[in-house]
Amino acid sequence: MPSNVTPPRGMRDFLPADKRRRERVLSVVRDVYRAHGFDEIETPVVESSEYLFSGLGGDNEKQVFAVLRRGLDDEALRAASSALELADLGLRFDLTVPLARFYASHRAELPTVFRSVQIAPVWRAEKPQKGRYRQFVQCDIDILGEAGQLAEIELISATTAVLAALGLDGTTIRVNDRRVLLGVLSHWGVPAELHDRALLEIDKLDKIGVEGVAAQLVSIGVEAPGIADQLAQLGDATWDSATASPPPAWLDQGAFGDLLALRAALPEARLVFDPTLVRGMGYYTGTIFEVAHPDFSYSLGGGGRYDGMIGRFLGTDVPAAGFSLGFERIVDLVELDDADDDGLVVLYDKAVAPVELLALQKALVSRGEARVRLQKRAKNVGGQLDALAAAGFRRFVAVRGGEAPDDLEVRSLG
Structure with missing residues (x-):
């Protein structure tokens, strides 16, 4: 490795x-x-070499990642005078040529x-x-x-x-x-x-x-x-x-x-x-x-x-x-408010059955939660909650087994 x-x-x-x-x-x-x-x-990520090397892209044409033609044999490889002769496609270097x-x-x-x-x-x-x-x-x-x-x-x-x-x-x-x-x-x-x-x-x-x-x-x-x-x-x-x-x-x-x-x-x-x-x-x-x-x-x-x-x-x-x-x-320059990046974590004990967790998650999503994550409670709950807040979650519920969705107490991660 x-x-x-x-x-x-x-x-x-x-x-x-x-x-x-x-x-x-x-x-x-x-x-x-x-x-x-x-x-x-x-548009596709690749375009024909004919379009990418049409003389319209200035110096960027020199920076194309070319894609070799399929099925090339050793004779074709030896006969080529340049690598571009072996390419029929290339990754797009901008979005204007593909738009045209x-x-x-x-x-x-x-x-x-x-x-x-x-x-x-x-x-x-x-x-x-x-x-x-x-x-x-x-x-x-x-x-x-x-x-x-x-x-x-x-x-x-x-x-x-x-x-x-x-x-x-x-x-x-x-x-x-x-x-x-x-x-x-x-x-x-x-x-x-x-x-x-x-x-x-x-x-x-x-x-x-x-x-x-x-x-x-x-x-x-x-x-x-x-x-x-x-x-x-x-x-x-x-x-x-x-x-x-x-x-x-x-x-x-x-x-x-x-x-x-x-x-x-x-x-x-x-x-x-x-x-x-x-x-x-x-x-x-x-x-x-x-x-x-x-x-x-x-x-x-x-x-x-x-x-x-x-x-x-x-x-x-x-x-x-x-x-x-x-x-x-x-x-890298933009600072946007994270207030709308909300989510709910279901923090569950080890003893809670997977089928109960899945049913709870489905119920929470169906009642309007945009993002619901199932996560087993860690020994260091404080550190776990800090990590979840950093991941964009704002609320959590603690589940020990047998709770109905309407009985859960929603707490803030903030």
Whole structure:
């Protein structure tokens, strides 16, 4: 027997108290999104390699857990020039690619404008570290079929409501637009074929700083003079500076006008214009956004418009936008009241017959108890009661045999 039996690196077990806490947070998220008109769906944990490696997932495509084709023989294994040639499936690395495939599969059964919720685990084969796991839960809402700005307004409004319901005060939402970023690259004279790579480097500003990004841009062939200074100026831009006269040369006025309209429609959301915001996924086409909190350097969620993705699956363009909450980061910040997490323990003596205990449990459940546990009385009753309270139970009854349900005295564990 191994002396150290643990889950695979980057994956976790959850004890009952942890699982209850996670489910309470998920229940709040589900209830708020449902109240805002979103319907929950479910997709398989694996998708076709054709979809997962379609070029839409950015660097995340490099982190797919691939699934080998069934029935491979030794000859096929030797003939393969790479491991990916042997895979026909992979674990999903996000919920957006599966949603696009889902919509292409079921479009005829869905409304013209479809508002979806997906809450499920995803997998990425990256280096595990604090706050970063190989298996983690994402909470996504998406609106498909709405070309107007109403989609972004609904997404940000619903997500803001979730954050408020979870008690996460002080959050802001950083917003930008891919058209603003492409205007920056054009202003710098970056060739179109380098745009995607350049945006991936700019997305690292918060990790490696202005000088680091400037060096990376030069290394891929971006030759704009004074690029470090220009990056710094880009990071200093605000709503006011972006509306100054004359406006910055890199600013796409149409895109910025849309962002101003978004701010006007959502005064409670505390939107902050951030022209350095990129979001690394290659499928974004317009507005992008991230949830920021003053106490943390990392975002608590993000999303944007990705009008081109579903057309890759369906052959017909469908407007789309989505917002994903970083559940694993949020769940550690949330403090929810446990008052509703109630339960009743039947603390019984050894002499009580199992058939009597089972009948008692059924009677208690049928009269409305949501959670009834049968537990034999321990020698250290005080310690036992403390452990039951920590497990979420709030009341108990002592059974010595022969009692009717209505005769039991219910006592508090608090």
